[in-house]
Amino acid sequence: MKELVERLYPVCRSITGNGLRRTLEIIGEQVELAVSEVPTGTQVLDWTVPREWNIRDAWVKDAGGRKVIDFAEHNLHIVGYSTPVHATMSLAELREHLHTLPEQPDLIPYRTSYYSETWGFCLRHDVLESLPDGDYEVFIDSTLDDGSLSYGEHVVPGELTDEFIVSCHICHPSLANDNMAGVAVAVELATRLAETKPRYTYRFIFAPGTIGAITWLARNFDRVDRVRGGFTLACAGDRGSLTYKRSRRGDAPVDRAMEHVLRESGREHKVIDFSPYGYDERQYCSPGFNLGVGSLTRTPYAGYPEYHTSGDNPDFVTEESMTDTLDTLWAAVGVLERDRRYVNLSPYGEPQLGRRGLYESLGGRSDTKQAQMAMLWVLNLSDGEHSLLDIAHRAGIPFATVADAADALRGAGLVKE
Amino acid sequence: MKELVERLYPVCRSITGNGLRRTLEIIGEQVELAVSEVPTGTQVLDWTVPREWNIRDAWVKDAGGRKVIDFAEHNLHIVGYSTPVHATMSLAELREHLHTLPEQPDLIPYRTSYYSETWGFCLRHDVLESLPDGDYEVFIDSTLDDGSLSYGEHVVPGELTDEFIVSCHICHPSLANDNMAGVAVAVELATRLAETKPRYTYRFIFAPGTIGAITWLARNFDRVDRVRGGFTLACAGDRGSLTYKRSRRGDAPVDRAMEHVLRESGREHKVIDFSPYGYDERQYCSPGFNLGVGSLTRTPYAGYPEYHTSGDNPDFVTEESMTDTLDTLWAAVGVLERDRRYVNLSPYGEPQLGRRGLYESLGGRSDTKQAQMAMLWVLNLSDGEHSLLDIAHRAGIPFATVADAADALRGAGLVKE
Amino acid sequence: MKELVERLYPVCRSITGNGLRRTLEIIGEQVELAVSEVPTGTQVLDWTVPREWNIRDAWVKDAGGRKVIDFAEHNLHIVGYSTPVHATMSLAELREHLHTLPEQPDLIPYRTSYYSETWGFCLRHDVLESLPDGDYEVFIDSTLDDGSLSYGEHVVPGELTDEFIVSCHICHPSLANDNMAGVAVAVELATRLAETKPRYTYRFIFAPGTIGAITWLARNFDRVDRVRGGFTLACAGDRGSLTYKRSRRGDAPVDRAMEHVLRESGREHKVIDFSPYGYDERQYCSPGFNLGVGSLTRTPYAGYPEYHTSGDNPDFVTEESMTDTLDTLWAAVGVLERDRRYVNLSPYGEPQLGRRGLYESLGGRSDTKQAQMAMLWVLNLSDGEHSLLDIAHRAGIPFATVADAADALRGAGLVKE
CATH class of the missing domain: 3.40.630.10 (Zn peptidases)
Incomplete structure (x- = not known):
């Protein structure tokens, strides 16, 4: 996985x-x-x-032409559904499109803007803090078309x-x-x-x-x-x-x-x-x-x-x-x-389990006593109103043990669905 | 007040x-x-x-003619519905008509006897304790008449x-x-x-x-x-x-x-x-x-x-x-x-609140996030079976916030009464 | 007893x-x-x-003819429904028919075998431990017949x-x-x-x-x-x-x-x-x-x-x-x-208990106040849906006090069954 x-x-x-x-x-x-x-x-x-959104490239370059934010480096850098843009602007203007996590300065946040048209970048707050004033070139090569x-x-x-x-x-x-x-x-x-x-x-x-x-x-x-x-x-x-x-x-x-x-x-x-x-x-x-x-x-x-x-x-x-x-x-x-509901076919008194070999059938289990109790519980509560899960819950016995008991009882003809 | x-x-x-x-x-x-x-x-x-009871005056005077209990001083001195009396009696006789609080000796108790005709005074236990033996003049000027x-x-x-x-x-x-x-x-x-x-x-x-x-x-x-x-x-x-x-x-x-x-x-x-x-x-x-x-x-x-x-x-x-x-x-x-029950008119999936400006409408509130949750709760539970108070209770949100959300949703045509 | x-x-x-x-x-x-x-x-x-089981005698004798287990001494020595036997066998063979409690060595266990034919003895583990190897004579004089x-x-x-x-x-x-x-x-x-x-x-x-x-x-x-x-x-x-x-x-x-x-x-x-x-x-x-x-x-x-x-x-x-x-x-x-359900015959407002002497009737009880509350509770909840036990439970008053109150109210014609 x-x-x-x-x-x-x-x-x-x-x-x-x-x-x-x-x-x-x-x-x-x-x-x-x-x-x-x-x-x-x-x-x-x-x-x-x-509309369908696709993106090929996106970056921000500083005055020296160095990419300070680069979509190619991490998908999260781009705000989802950002519209295309290619422009140069001051850091102050750019800042309005930048998203950071001041309290987690080394992590890039994840942001989207599906239903209101805008563009933006996400970046580490540390990086934002290190950006000097000056002009920045912004480029987003995205499309927002029928699709x-x-x-x-x-x-x-x-x-x-x-x-x-x-x-x-x-x-x-x-x-x-x-x-x-x-x-x-x-x-x-x-x-x-x-x-x-x-x-x-x-x-x-x-x-x-x-x-x-x-x-x-x-x-x-x-x-x-x-x-x-x-x-x-x-x-x-x-x-x-x-x-x-x-x-x-x-x-x-x-x-x-x-x-x-x-x-x-x-x-x-x-x-x-x-x-x-x-x-x-x-x-x-x-x-x-x-x-x-x-x-x-x-x-x-x-x-x-x-x-x-x-x-x-x-x-x-x-x-x-x-x-x-x-x-x-x-x-x-x-x-x-x-999980399902069974009906006890022998509901008057307990049926004689020993005669049918049902007790012996449990001999090999590590949970014999619990498995036997599960049989008694299934018989007692299979009145059409309790499912096996109800019974497991009331008995405090794992569901699988109860379901196994029900299978054995059904095999012996003592309950039916 | x-x-x-x-x-x-x-x-x-x-x-x-x-x-x-x-x-x-x-x-x-x-x-x-x-x-x-x-x-x-x-x-x-x-x-x-x-019968209607009215009282004008009531007091007890000691042998020296000094008022030791005086209704004019405090309404509680008289047992409510006391019948009129004017008599002189020993302290022992009088005592059977006196009520005090031995454990709160400086407070006058409040007593009434609406349905059994009698008379009585209430007084501070301290005062009772200070009363010397001797004769006392008792006066109650009350009426108990049809009215x-x-x-x-x-x-x-x-x-x-x-x-x-x-x-x-x-x-x-x-x-x-x-x-x-x-x-x-x-x-x-x-x-x-x-x-x-x-x-x-x-x-x-x-x-x-x-x-x-x-x-x-x-x-x-x-x-x-x-x-x-x-x-x-x-x-x-x-x-x-x-x-x-x-x-x-x-x-x-x-x-x-x-x-x-x-x-x-x-x-x-x-x-x-x-x-x-x-x-x-x-x-x-x-x-x-x-x-x-x-x-x-x-x-x-x-x-x-x-x-x-x-x-x-x-x-x-x-x-x-x-x-x-x-x-x-x-x-x-x-x-x-x-409090009332609304019905969500757009009950299949969440309606798109953003398109209707409902998210923005919350911008000015100090509890924006809670107000938004309140909208989602009202939409989710407005199935005709839950009142706004039920919703507030289940959501753990103050009722007024939930009621405001319901008003906004009603205004947007998303719920009706 | x-x-x-x-x-x-x-x-x-x-x-x-x-x-x-x-x-x-x-x-x-x-x-x-x-x-x-x-x-x-x-x-x-x-x-x-x-089949009906009866037993007259049962014992195990050691090689020296001494009874080491004797039913006459304690009923628990015999496994219930033991079949008759008279045989001599080694201790190893006998052991398969002996039941003890190793962790409670001085107690005889109780065992039965109603639905599977066998025989056996129960004994103190201490005694079992003291038995020397050798042949033992086993005798059970029991019957398992129609009856x-x-x-x-x-x-x-x-x-x-x-x-x-x-x-x-x-x-x-x-x-x-x-x-x-x-x-x-x-x-x-x-x-x-x-x-x-x-x-x-x-x-x-x-x-x-x-x-x-x-x-x-x-x-x-x-x-x-x-x-x-x-x-x-x-x-x-x-x-x-x-x-x-x-x-x-x-x-x-x-x-x-x-x-x-x-x-x-x-x-x-x-x-x-x-x-x-x-x-x-x-x-x-x-x-x-x-x-x-x-x-x-x-x-x-x-x-x-x-x-x-x-x-x-x-x-x-x-x-x-x-x-x-x-x-x-x-x-x-x-x-x-x-326990039963009464109906208040004067269900609009409280009936005037004083007029009927019901308050006074409680004077002699050690629980006067509780008995009076019991009357008020019986009157309040006797709407045909609450039994006296329901009322006792809700009021937190002993049942007998509530039942006594109901009797008094029935006597005064205020409730009926």
């Missing part, structure tokens, strides 16, 4: 343009990707697909057409944790899922933030009722612990699955309530859709000093963290896949 | 009589008051309006006939915090409200405790369904922090409004559950009416040593405390007035 | 057989008992009544046929706390109840664990709808504090009654959620029946080192502990008996 992050990192992405297409191309080398191009001007819900917005989808088909979505924003240039780490984890999750024959269909959406999700929702307006929920996945690779932000519903299947997995993990984590800010769960959870999509991150957005700066580079993410994020998602998917 | 307390303090009030009428007269000089007189013997719910019970109402009309009530008991003689401070705050609240054109109608009830509220309820039996709730207001001026006691319903509009205001204030306060004791919320919240009336006090009844003694004099209340009580009520009224 | 425990203790019980019958005989000397005998092979729910399973029922009839059950398992040989203490407390509770004319019918069930409860349920399948709930009663005499385990319903009448009684007691106790393990609440609370039966113990099963060993002898239980268990049950029965 780290390799994929490193490969994607240098591409200069935005909410439209060739960097976005190149990103989808690289992802498409890992998993089969259906790429959509939606023309500039298309109405998407309350929004309009904007299209690109997004990609990868589907792992399941037995059912009901689907869960995993959505990653891919509009950030040269930020590693936010969100190439999310992309890398999603790609790996898709690969793992493809090796099983899942019950549900899983749709991976790689799209620019906000406008991308809005475009996808607009184009799938009549089909979102098949979406049982999902996750936005971002900041998946930093060294912090996991944070799960609930969907607007608060008790959607993904919420309950992820909370169970995190709680059972016994490791540090946070579960926070939905708020209409953050990543594209804002769109999926808008009241008209209310899709039951939560958000999984490690340290949440704006929660680390490197956030939206040049400090969020590939060194900031680790394979170990991405693996942990992946394993957690995998466990949650395991819950989503196996 | 302090001045009004000082002016009302010396009047000798009871649950009927001329002191009560004089009190209503003084209040009526501040706000227009409709005074009702309900004749002795009138059936009011399970009760009967009692009427008086109460007053002031109405601030609103757009709607639905009303909130603010109810103050006015039967206590020469007690300042309990309840002339409540009266003063209510008068000021009415004055402030009259300067606005409120949505709801506000009815201020100034009536003797228990029998007065019961009389008002009996005479408005068929019209209480227009009452959306309200507050009893008492002990509004002491130096303690605020206590709000919920209505019997526990989640009536006033409960939710007041709890939000107190919580957002960030200051020390208490919110306690309803109990069928205290002030006239007992009557308004009896199960047949169940009106959703809570009680706002500073230190609650019986919660301060000066309670129901001569220590509860004008020095015990401060303008600052009454202002704080008033401001808190005012904020709660603000919530009641502005 | 201690005497009854001592008398029952030496009888060798199992889930069938003459020891079980003898136990019922002794109980029947205290309270009238209807004994049922259910033949071997009878289908009971998912189970079958097993019947025995259980007993004692009924205290009430005004209503709705009943509460108290269920004790009586299959354990020579264990005092588990469960002759439970039996002794149940017998005493039945005796106390018989001295009253209870509103509900109380059924005491003395039956072997699991198969006994299942048999009772099978034979009362069509009549369990009259069971409003109940308690399994076990481990009722050890020195630990009380533990109440809720029924599967969690808020059944017994749950609410017992929790109130324990909370009001102010003494150390535990209330734990239902789990499908423990005593026969497992069967009563199986999802088909879901009877609302909780479990009262002192230290719960497996919670004390003497559990299921020879350490659980009459010295382990105390009269004081059994009395405390009994008193707690009695208080809970008091709640079950008196």
Whole structure:
């Protein structure tokens, strides 16, 4: 996963343009990707697909002709959606177009201006401080023309057409944790899922933030009722612990699955309530859709000093963290896949498990006693009102143990779906 | 407000009589008051309006003819509803009619005997201790005759006939915090409200405790369904922090409004559950009416040593405390007035706020970021099931900020009532 | 109660057989008992009544003919349901049939093998360690034949046929706390109840664990709808504090009654959620029946080192502990008996209690103020939706005080059922 992050990192992405297409191309080398191009001007819900932005070169030269800011050196130097310019101006005039982080003087900030036409550069505050007065030549070779917005989808088909979505924003240039780490984890999750024959269909959406999700929702307006929920996945690779932000519903299947997995993990984590800010769960959870999509991150957005700066580079993410994020998602998917309600077919008194060899069947397990309790719990609560996850929660037993118990009981004809 | 307390303090009030009428007269000089007189013997719910009590003079003289207890010196010296008497008796006989506070020997207690005919004096325990044996002349020039019970109402009309009530008991003689401070705050609240054109109608009830509220309820039996709730207001001026006691319903509009205001204030306060004791919320919240009336006090009844003694004099209340009580009520009224449910007219995805200038409209505020979040929250939760107060509560944002956001969104045509 | 425990203790019980019958005989000397005998092979729910087991003698002799293990010395020496054997074997062969507690070397464990035919002895680990190699003569004079399973029922009839059950398992040989203490407390509770004319019918069930409860349920399948709930009663005499385990319903009448009684007691106790393990609440609370039966113990099963060993002898239980268990049950029965919903017949405003002498009626109580508050609470919440127990809980007043208040109010015609 780290390799994929490193490969994607240098591409200069935005909410439209060739960097976005190149990103989808690289992802498409890992998993089969259906790429959509939606023309500039298309109405998407309350929004309009904007003009396509591309950039070839951009720099600022001092009076001596030396490049003091150079897009070729770092993608973050240019404000996203900067209009073309070629002019000479005083430092004072130039300063109005420069963005720095005075409190983090050695980091380049990340800035965009999608919906108000302007141009600008981002740079280290230290560099700004060192610029002498005088004239500066400014050059931005960009285009802002009719074109299209690109997004990609990868589907792992399941037995059912009901689907869960995993959505990653891919509009950030040269930020590693936010969100190439999310992309890398999603790609790996898709690969793992493809090796099983899942019950549900899983749709991976790689799209620019906000406008991308809005475009996808607009184009799938009549089909979102098949979406049982999902996750936005971002900041998946930093060294912090996991944070799960609930969907607007608060008790959607993904919420309950992820909370169970995190709680059972016994490791540090946070579960926070939905708020209409953050990543594209804002769109999926808008009241008209209310899709039951939560958000999984490690340290949440704006929660680390490197956030939206040049400090969020590939060194900031680790394979170990991405693996942990992946394993957690995998466990949650395991819950989503196996959770269901059974009905006890022998509900009067306990059925005699010993006679059916069910106690003996547990002999080989390291958790025999817990596995036996799981059987008793499944029998006791399988009244059509409790799902296996409900039972695991009430029993305080890991979901997988409860699901195994249910499988054994179903095999013995004691419960049915 | 302090001045009004000082002016009302010396009047000798009871649950009927001329002191009560004089009190209503003084209040009526501040706000227009409709005074009702309900004749002795009138059936009011399970009760009967009692005979009217008036008192002109009362004293106890020692053997030397010196007044050792004198009603003219302090209203609290006489037990309320004392029957007339003129007799000479030994100290031992007299003692059976004397009430003191042995543990607060320098304070005169407050006692009444409305429903069982007797007479008595209250005095400082120190004085009692100094009385020598011997004969004492006792004189009470009171009357207990058919007459009427008086109460007053002031109405601030609103757009709607639905009303909130603010109810103050006015039967206590020469007690300042309990309840002339409540009266003063209510008068000021009415004055402030009259300067606005409120949505709801506000009815201020100034009536003797228990029998007065019961009389008002009996005479408005068929019209209480227009009452959306309200507050009893008492002990509004002491130096303690605020206590709000919920209505019997526990989640009536006033409960939710007041709890939000107190919580957002960030200051020390208490919110306690309803109990069928205290002030006239007992009557308004009896199960047949169940009106959703809570009680706002500073230190609650019986919660301060000066309670129901001569220590509860004008020095015990401060303008600052009454202002704080008033401001808190005012904020709660603000919530009641502005709280409603909106429906997001653009519920699919977030509407593009920038295009409508809604982000820019926040530029001048000191709380720009919070105001922007408030817009997102209102949009996200305006599904017809959440009121603005629900949203403020869930978002952890002050109600006024949320209501302002809703106004802006309504102005932009994004939500409607 | 201690005497009854001592008398029952030496009888060798199992889930069938003459020891079980003898136990019922002794109980029947205290309270009238209807004994049922259910033949071997009878289908009971998912189970079958097993063959009847009886034992006359059992021992192991060493090479010198000395009895090193002797059933006559302690009932626990024999594994329950051991098949007959008479053979000579090496210590190594014998060891496979011996059960000890290496960590509690001076205690004999309790073991059974009801549903898999085998034989075995239990002994102190110290004794096992002292056995020299050599041949041992093993003798078990037992029978495992068609017969019947025995259980007993004692009924205290009430005004209503709705009943509460108290269920004790009586299959354990020579264990005092588990469960002759439970039996002794149940017998005493039945005796106390018989001295009253209870509103509900109380059924005491003395039956072997699991198969006994299942048999009772099978034979009362069509009549369990009259069971409003109940308690399994076990481990009722050890020195630990009380533990109440809720029924599967969690808020059944017994749950609410017992929790109130324990909370009001102010003494150390535990209330734990239902789990499908423990005593026969497992069967009563199986999802088909879901009877609302909780479990009262002192230290719960497996919670004390003497559990299921020879350490659980009459010295382990105390009269004081059994009395405390009994008193707690009695208080809970008091709640079950008196709890009901009243309707305030004077729901508009407070009725005038003074006029009816209701305040004066409280004069003689040590808790006058609380008793008066109880009246106000009963009046305020008697709207048909709150039971007296609801009211006691909300008011934080002991149930009996609230029930007394309701009686007084009913006497005054202010509330009706």
